[in-house]
Amino acid sequence: MLPNSQSPLKGHHGPGKRVKRQSDVGKLKAIRQELSEVSFGELQKLQEKIGSKKYHEALFGKQKEKSQEASKPFKRANKNRPREQSSKKQVTRYRNVVEVKKQMARDPRFDDLSGDFREETFDKNYEFLSDIKEREKQELEKSMKQTKDPQKQLKIQRYLYKMEQQERAKNKKDTAKELEKKYMKKEKDLVKQGKKPFFLKKSDKKKLELAEKFKALKSSGKVDNYLAKRRKKNAQKDRKKMPSLVHDES
Structure with missing residues (x-):
C-alpha cells in the first residue's frame, strides 16, 4: 500500500511522463538554438512555408488550453435557492425589481372600440x-x-x-x-x-355646385356683379402670365 503522498489518485504522474516532458523541453531548446543562428529572411521564409501556427509551436511550444471554469454556467445547488451570479459580471443599474403591467395608450380616433365616425352625427352633436x-x-x-x-x-x-x-x-x-x-x-x-x-365624379360635383351658386346669385340679383368680379380676376391672372407684353406696351 502506497502512502498518501505517493498515491496516483492525488494527481501525481509516473516517471515515464516526467522523462517525456523533459525530453520535449530539451528538443525545444535545441530548435531555438538552431533558429537563433538562422537569418531573419530565412526565418520568414520558413514561417511562410510551414505556417504561423506550427512556427510558433516550434519556438514557444504548445499553449495550455484555457480552463473551462470561466465558461462554466452557474447552477443552483437547490432549485429553491436563488441563482448564483458571477461577481465579475457587472450588475445593471436599472433592474425590474417589481413587475408592473405596461399601460397601453388608446387613441379613440383610430380604435374600433370607439365606434365608427359619422360626420352627420358629429355635426348634430356639436351644433351648439x-x-x-x-x-x-x-x-x-x-x-x-x-x-x-x-x-x-x-x-x-x-x-x-x-x-x-x-x-x-x-x-x-x-x-x-x-x-x-x-x-x-x-x-x-x-x-x-x-x-x-x-x-358623381369630382368634376360633376363641382358643376352642380356652380349651377346652385348661379341660381342663388340670380335670385338675389347679383349675377352681373359676380361676373364682373370674375372677369377682373381672370384679367389680372392673364396679366401676370404675360409680364413681358405688359412691359413692352408701357
Whole structure:
C-alpha cells in the first residue's frame, strides 16, 4: 500500500511522463538554438512555408488550453435557492425589481372600440359650437369698436377675418353635401325604375355646385356683379402670365 503522498489518485504522474516532458523541453531548446543562428529572411521564409501556427509551436511550444471554469454556467445547488451570479459580471443599474403591467395608450380616433365616425352625427352633436362662435364674433366686433389701440384692433380684425373664412368654408361644405344628398336620392329613385346607377365624379360635383351658386346669385340679383368680379380676376391672372407684353406696351 502506497502512502498518501505517493498515491496516483492525488494527481501525481509516473516517471515515464516526467522523462517525456523533459525530453520535449530539451528538443525545444535545441530548435531555438538552431533558429537563433538562422537569418531573419530565412526565418520568414520558413514561417511562410510551414505556417504561423506550427512556427510558433516550434519556438514557444504548445499553449495550455484555457480552463473551462470561466465558461462554466452557474447552477443552483437547490432549485429553491436563488441563482448564483458571477461577481465579475457587472450588475445593471436599472433592474425590474417589481413587475408592473405596461399601460397601453388608446387613441379613440383610430380604435374600433370607439365606434365608427359619422360626420352627420358629429355635426348634430356639436351644433351648439356654431352658436358659441356667433356670440364670440359679436363680442369681438363690439370690442373692436370700443378699443382705441390700433394693434389690438388689427389683432381682432385678423381673428374676425379668420372666423369668417371658416364660416364660409363650412357653408360651402354643407351646400355641397346637401346637393350630393339630393342627387343621390334622385338617383336611387331612378335605379328603382331600372336605370343603371351613376356615381358623381369630382368634376360633376363641382358643376352642380356652380349651377346652385348661379341660381342663388340670380335670385338675389347679383349675377352681373359676380361676373364682373370674375372677369377682373381672370384679367389680372392673364396679366401676370404675360409680364413681358405688359412691359413692352408701357
